[in-house]
Amino acid sequence: MEALFQATPFTGYVFPNETDIPWSLMIVIYPYITGLVAGAFTVATFYHVFGVTRFKPVARFALLTSLSFMIFVPVPLLLHLGHPERALNVMLTPHLTSAFAAFGFFAAFYVILVTLEIWFSYREDIVAWAQEGKGLRGRFYRALTLGSYEISATTRSYDAKWIKALAIVGIAGAHGLHGYVGFVFGSLKSREWWGSDLMPAIFLVSAIVSGISILIVLYLLISRFRQTPIDKTCLKGLAYMLWGFLIFAMVLEFLEFANIVYKGREGVETIMALVAGPIWFSVWVLQVGGSVAAFIILTYVIWRGTQDRQLIIGVLVSAVLMLIAVLAMRWNVVIGGQELSKTMHGLLYFYPPVLGREGLLATIIVFALPFGMLWVLTKLLPPWLPDPRHA
Amino acid sequence: MKWRISEHQPGRRRFMRLLGRAIVFAGAALVSVGLMGRRGLAAAIPPLSETGYDWTKHRWGFGVDATRCIGCLRCVEACKIENGVAQDASHFRTWVERYVYLKGERKPLVDSQHDPGNIAASGSEKTYRFDNRYLDANIDKAFFVPKLCNQCEHPPCVQVCPVGATFRTPDGVVLIDHDYCIGCQYCVQACPYGVRLFNHEFGVTDKCTWCYHRIVRGLQPACVVACPVDARIFGDQNDPQSPISKFIRENRTRVLKPEMGTSPNVFYVGLDKEVM
DSSP states (O other), X not given: OGGGOOOOOEEEEOOGGGGSOSSOHHHHHHHHHHHHHHHHHHHHHHHHTTOOGGGHHHHHHHHHHHHHHHHHTHHHHHHHOSOGGGTTHHHHSOOTTSTTTTHHHHHHXXXXXXXXXXXXXXHHHHHHHHHHOOHHHHHHHHHHTTTOOOOSHHHHHHHHHHHHHHHHHHHHHXXXXXXXXXXXXXXXXXXXXXXXXXXXXXXXXXXXXXXHHHHHHHHHHHHHHHTOOOOHHHHXXXXXXXXXXXXXXXXXXXXXXXXXXXHOOTTHHHHHHHHHTTTHIIIIIIIIIHXXXXXXXXXXHHHHTOOHHHHHHHHHHHHHHHHHHHHHHHHHHHHHHHHBOTTSEEEEOOXXXXXXXXXXXXXXXXXXXXXXXXXXHHHHSOOOOOOTTTO | OOOOOOOOOOHHHHHHHHHHHXXXXXXXXXXXXXXXXXXXXXXXXXXXXHHTOOTTSOOEEEEEETTTOOOOXXXXXXXXXXXXXXXXXXXXXXXXXXXXXXXXXXXXXXXOTXXXXXXXXXXXXXXXXXXXXXXXXXXXXXEEEEEOOOOOSSOHHHHHOSSOOEEEOTTSOEEEOTTTOOOOOHHHHHOTTXXXXXXXXXXXXXXXXXXXXXXXXXXXXXXXXHOTTOOXXXXXXXXXXXXXXXXXXXXXXXXXXXXXXXXOSEEEESOOTXXX
């Protein structure tokens, strides 16, 4: 029995059963990945719905990113379950009062929606690839056309209409999906650190921040590898967007914490001990420090109208900082919430195991999988616009 | 599914113990058959279908008189054996908390069976006792508080189960269908009292059931039977003469964390304001 769980050390008084921490690394990575899905989709909708044409260079890539991560969202959940083979029961016999019962439906709906959205936005290219492709590759694209090769003004306007309609539904879908992940935590009255009305909004806005950040990082890295020029207008647009949502996220998170401190309900001293103790580094250095540093860098870049290399480095560093900060925020919520005892008179000190089904190694592998998927998808469905140098 | 957790024991000792048990069992069986004819063991534990138990006719309730508890932890050990709970200091269906106010201190010191000092005092995580850390201390006030599932009227654990594997019976006990539980532990998170636990061997959650398998057969929960000082009171709230009805009628009781809106069904006497 020894190897099956690790008794978590504690200070003060915690309930005995609390020393077996229920949710560990897989549940940290789960909302993180879901957040990247929602954030990447948001960037695509800025182009498809709100007509922000400067995002055109990354719009299709954003959709592929969103789908790649979404496909792997269930993986950490399945690894966490005691009986993964019974997971489908959540969809077959959903218990409707559970905040988690709708997850399967939400996720399946979203995957179908993004797949359709991608199909419509690639339709013209798919037809072209199907006509010029040979062998297995040609057959793949011919299958993807679903038998329709017609490209005309009518089909173009029809495709555009669908793209827009799906994106509008997708805004609700992607944001609903992630706001709902926040609700899974925020709706629990048993945990003081989670049970907050602001939790879904904080999850959502920080998700958008992380999604924009991962697009920035991937776009810059891929442009370097492909040796293609970076679209500065697009990059600046992403920087503006990151800056705006970052401010929004920081304000919400500050309000949340200020509320807890100001209300000063029973056990508030234990909450203060939590942020000064087990999660001090991930709260004050990674989450707050990272966010503030990114905010300062972005403000400087935007205010000074920085160009070229400085712009790229500034935005890249901010994006990386925010990716770390949002991951830290997930840790602080999921792990921090469980390190604060339900007694409100004790703290637990969780150290993640390296090996095992929910260990550090497994988590890193799970997080790497969507990138592999994204690489395959960009090979099958190249999302990039024609290089202006060769056009 | 067999719902028992077996300890790992060295082969020979385990064999000897099993052999010993087999001999004792065979002997007991012979004696009881000889004494009681055809009735024997089967009569002591009848199958549920033969008891005529009607769960719409009962409303079980539990009382805890904290002023009587002596912290002997026989209840904890009885529970672990009766229900096959993991023999360690992180998984309990019931446990006992010790509250000690030292002279001049306004906040109590609290500890329970998972405290390293108590584990050291008992010698292993498989036996339970409170250590003597306060032997020479200047104590103002001290008492014990037994904890167990409150079988809430509005159980948050049932609310959050995504597959409906946990449910509240008409006679007022929250149970888990271990063959249906997916092991997500959302219910463990949702319980404000920390009474839910995870069974790593079977990958499902577990909890105190007030020994449902016993009470539907007219027996008392194992912890109630084991308590030497009647600190644990159990009975049918529908019966005005039952011990629990009397206990609630004759005492000013309170429940744990009433602000959670869960309407607990474990009624306490002798709690202090610091009890959580």
